[in-house]
Amino acid sequence: MRISACGLLLWMTMPPAIGDTGINDLQKSTPLTVNATVVKGCVLGSGNSDVTTFGTLNFGQISSLASNINIVSSAGAGSVLLRCNPGLSVTLALGVGNNVTGSISAGRKLKNTLTTETLLYQLYQDNNYSTLWGDGGNGGSAQVIAATGSTQEIKVYARLFSASTLPSSGTYNDTVLLTVTY
Template sequence: MRCRWPLWWLMMALPAGADTGVDDLSKSQVFTLSATLVNGCVLGSGSADVTTFGTLNFGNVPSLDTPVDVVSSQGSGSIVLKCTPGTPVTLALGNGNNVTGSISAGRRLIKAETGETLAYQLYQNAARTTVWGNGSNGGTTLVLSATGAVQEYKIYARLLNTVTLPSAGTYSDSVLVTVTY
């Protein structure tokens, strides 16, 4: 007896490598990627902006017969930022909360309970000759060119001497830093 296989079975048994139909063709095409980096700054040394540069503290002061000088550091008042390389940046300091108009005679720390004040000033240089302001409040802005790395800008502060010392307690102020690029 002779075995007959159906024709469809033979077709399935043949190797499929011989098929050169359209479905075996391939085509290649390129696509383009791009990014546009714009000028920008991050305040602080991390990848996100900080909410404060910390507190610049004059410490415990028993008298003000002579001025008290302090210098900021990272986390204690220094302005720390990272900007796109080559970006022209302007750093401006506001008046603080207790002075209106010109800061040429000094900014003011205030004792909240009594309203008493202590005069102080903020400078761009260690010699304390360039008052740091916003360009229209009696002080000068600082203009710089960004390097792309984290940069720290120290603040040189002076608590001004006074003949009449106000009462003991904590005196404070807040100064707005404005970074323009």
């Protein structure tokens, strides 16, 4: 009987389990952590996913090139539309195009789809048509913008250069690759 009494006394003097208040609680509160991590990034275009093209810069129908033809892009017709995290420094670089190798300092070329004939043109960052838009290593400089978090439209200024010889009829085109770095 003594042994049983000692066992009973030890059991009665043990503290309650850790985390248990010793009271039969009907309600307990414990914090729950909720978080999200936003990584830096950009969406090309004005929608929720990247576009595959910014449209076409079109010099229109011409019969001669007696003088330079200047045009300015617009949304859906050559302007770069993008939305990036606010505060990001975003670099926009333009390649040489499909019809030039090396430097663009002498101009880019539109190529006739039926012949090998080309027309000389250039892309600029400014409305003075003075800052060549390139990638920093191809004869033109990349453009750097500060992202705002809203959709931003970056204009492209284009010049088709005059030619003393009347060009052959046909459609002339080029494709220039835009690289966005942030």
